[in-house]
Amino acid sequence: MFSDSYSFPHPVLGVADDIEGEFNFSVCIERRGEERVVYFKSKKLEIKNDYISKLVNEGYVDFVLSIYCGATYQSWVSYGTDDSFIPEDQLASRIEVQPLLVTRKDIPNYYDKSFNSDYEQNHFSLVKSEIVGVSGKKVLPIEKIDERLGFGSIFKWKQTDAEKSVEYYLESDQIEITYPVKRDNDDPISYLFKIKPWTSYSIFILPALEEAFRYMKDAKGSAERFDWYWVLSELLPEDERTPSPFVNAQRVIKDFHPLQEVYFEH
């Protein structure tokens, strides 16, 4: 899966012929739209060198999956082969995924007969966090959907069974909109917002905003606990609101219902 080469001051498994054997790694990377996470699962590690395997088994060396996203200036490190995930809202453009074997403890006498004879049987002293195995680097694109009418961060989307209704849940930092789908792999929201944005806005966003403004009116002290409250307060300050939550929902984006826009979409 990976291939790369580095220059190290000590033998490293996976770099040229520094050490006899191989370090291979594979992982299944899955984007879970409904949970909005990128999942790293089914991590499989193969170390074809008895000495390095022994260091892993004895806890001196561990497997690390290093993930880097330059676009968001974020990085993550996970130890071992358990499944792990990253929230999609931390990612943009692409990520670099790099599997490594690194020391967890000092190894004062790092040497094995499987090291290349060029090292002239020298023993090395390694400290914690030094790299002893590489399996290259892989770059994965992370494509985003244009959420121009979805208000970006204040909404969270969740799928439910086909026979259920659209529902809104406001007791969290994001307003959760649950919508029914017929088949597991369907993603009607992305498609609808792309081809009929105003219709989608009217079906999903306007009612959600109405509920939010009702909550803000009836239980302000309670609503203030959540991030969506502050976003909507900035967009439509209290002194600009009317007594009607439905009118306020319309005012967030325009002063009237987007009926004309919906009409011209069809």
Added chain:
Amino acid sequence: MKKNIKYLSRECCQNLLSSLGELNQIKKYKRGFELEEFDFIDGISPANINSQIVLDPSPKADFENSKLVFEELKNLDLVQANDQRLWVTLTHITFFDYTFSRWDENKEWSKRKIQDRFHFLGGKIDTRVRNALSRLWWAARITYDETREDPYELTKLLWETQDIFQGLLERKYGAYPQVVKGFLEFYRRNKQLKQNEIRTIFSGLNSIGGVKHLPLLDSKDIMLEIANISNFRNIKFNL
């Protein structure tokens, strides 16, 4: 009073970029644009900004501008902060005068310079630190620390020299908070460091980063690594 920033459409951003090769397009950047030349998205954006804000185009004001822009747009999440439309709107409309004046140092504007300072293209780190407004926001975002008495203490250090800004933000280090913190804490204790010494330290960190996986170290370990580099290179320091 905060106003919602109406984003330029993606097509408009692309057209502005692709037309840079046309005759007279660069001249528009010197004289300014008319609002009618832009095309905006329908709907609202996640960005709201105080319409009274004025940014000082002097390079010495970078730190203060960084604080101002970040405070206004603190609630942007990381994905929203990667939206080309946000930064192109800010440089072409909201803060056009600032962008032009800040980077008009030698009065020459090439296509490349306009691309770097006014536009926002691609997922590379360079894009974030070259766009005139995005660089202000990201510098604060990466160094802002609410646990400190002054949450912008590290931001101020970052902006003190161009070598530190470039060294941390134009490399992967910007994605490793412990490296950013460790380096800036070391610098805070050693403001006497000269430009060539700072560059030597970054070069040393680069070498170490090839052998050790830096994200696994904490900020104190990073400071110790920098101390080792300094010792090796005969750079005087306090720890």
